[in-house]
Amino acid sequence: MKYIFLPIIFIFLALNSCSKKKEEVVVLKNEQGMRLMVNGEDFIINGMNWDYFPVGTNFSYSLWQQPNAFIKKALETEMTLLKELGVNTIRVYEGIQPKWITYIYEKYGIYTMLNHSFGRYGVSINGNWKPETDYTNVNAQKSLLAEVVQMTKTYKNTPGLLLFLLGNENNYGLFWAGSETEDFPEEETEKKKIGEIRGRAMYKLMNEAAVQMKKVDASHPIAICNGDLLFIDIIAEECKDVDIYGTNMYRGKSFLDAFDIVKKKLNMPVLFTEFGSDAFNAINNKEDQKMQAFYLVENWKEIYKNVAGLGKAENAIGGFTFQFSDGWWKYGQTINLDVHDNDASWATKAYDYDYQENHNNMNEEWFGICAKGPTNNKGLYTLYPRAAYYALKEAHQLNPYSEGMTTSLVLKHFNEIKLNDALIKAANNKVVLE
Structure with missing residues (x-):
């Protein structure tokens, strides 16, 4: 019996080992461009900025501190919708x-892209919390490096981990005092000054973090999250060990020259860590689902057109739509948590559907491609997909790496997405919610 039993044990252990084997994720650069590979296969990131905040809560709430049964119930609803949407990766802090x-x-x-804020909202130094991070401070540097190295050790062998992300538009944090989105200063001289005084030290530290993290885990790429292309020249000088340029970019229907600039100055693949549109029209002062769907479809079309092998910039590896569901706490942060605020907090001409001179038009609490229902007595809520959900569901059916794929086929696929059809599908959800 022992001669039969032992081989069976070995086979079982081998199979179990294979099932738990961590996946190899690499950035590949060749004559066809730049791409992300998972176990040797091309991988386009059809991503989503995802979180779980019931109405009445804010950033202090954590789903992961709830009972296991509650977490599983919440994930069942959310992840089922995401899977049906065609999302293959979520961005989670x-x-x-x-x-x-x-x-x-x-x-x-x-999959999950794991995000460390890297001092964006403050840093703990010797047990004392500092709400603003000074990246030139040696103790702050040591603290942040220790945190990301420990994070890498904790998660490196986790099945389902795709890559690590450092920061969240931390370059904007060099100007803003808090986390709430504000209009950005336009004076170029002031921007450059801040970049040299405060930014260069930050990017140098991000690069050192990437170096230290790779010593622990060489199987998962490291990306940084920058606000648009601000300080890209400093990044080119200081972040040579970073694998992926991640950017939060809100430029309306087109990313314009972003692909080409990143390719020329950084020679890195570009990953859109945030982009999208709110679903509230600041001119009409009401929900505008078609407007939101229009901008998102146009954005994804550009991402797919710029993947490797299609003849354009060939450096896009995907993106993370912002965001899955509305954040009712975003405008006031700590007040009116039970109110879906209609106040716009910043302005940009790029979203011309509802832009007016000298008026804000971007509504932070309305960026969800799903509307959020009330919290029930168990602490759970229901999501109601908007038109953008159904439009993106069609968009993500395309695999831009399919054999024979061309830019013309990408355009054909997106031209066949009918926003009015998406509106019809979402109409009943709106009625039920209201």
Whole structure:
């Protein structure tokens, strides 16, 4: 019996080892461009900025501190909708336990990009919290490096982990005092001054973080998250060990020259860590689902057109739509948490559907491609997909790496997405919610 039993044990252990084997994720650069590869296969990131905040809560709430049964119930609703949408990766901040990254991957087939804020909202130094991070401070540097190295050690063997992301438009944080989105200063001289005084030290530290993290885990690429292209020349000088240029970019229907500039100055693949549109029209002062769907479809069309092998910039590896559901706490942060505020907090001409001179038009609490229902007595809520959800569901059916794919076929696919049809599909959701 022992001669039969032992081989069976070895086979079982081998199979179990294979099932838990961490996946190899690499950035590949060749004559066809830049791409992300997962276990040797091309991988386009059809991503989503995802979180879970019931109405009445804010950034202090954590899904991952709730009972396991509650977490599973919340994930069942959210991840099912995401999977049906065609999303293959979610952006999640550190705080999620490794077991939930694996759970989401094994049950729903969705990867996680793990995000460390890297001092964007403050830093802990010797047990004392500093609300603003001075990246020239040696103790702040040591603290941040220790945090990201420990994070890498904790998550490196986690099935379902796709890559690490450092920061969240931290270059904007060099100007803003808090986390709430504000209009950005336009004076170029002031921008450059801040970039040299405060920014260069930050980017140098981000690069050192990438170096240290790769010593722990060489199987997951490291991206940074920058606000648009601000300080890209400093990044080119200081971030040579970073694998992916991630950017939060809100330029309306087109990213314009972003692909070409990143290719020329950084020679890195570009990943849109945030982009999108709100679903509230500041001129009409009411929800405008078609407007939101229009901008998102145009954005994804450009991303797909610029992947490797299609003859354009060939450096796009995907993006993360912002965002899955409305954040009712975004405008006031700590007040009116039960109110869906209609106040716009910043302005940009790029979103010309509802732009008026000297008026804000971007509504932070309305960026969800799903509207959020009330919280029930168990602490759960229901999501109601908007038109953008159904339009993106069609968009993500395209695999830009398919054999024989061309720019013309990408355009044909997107031209066949009918926003009015998406509106019809979302109409009943709106009625039910109201």
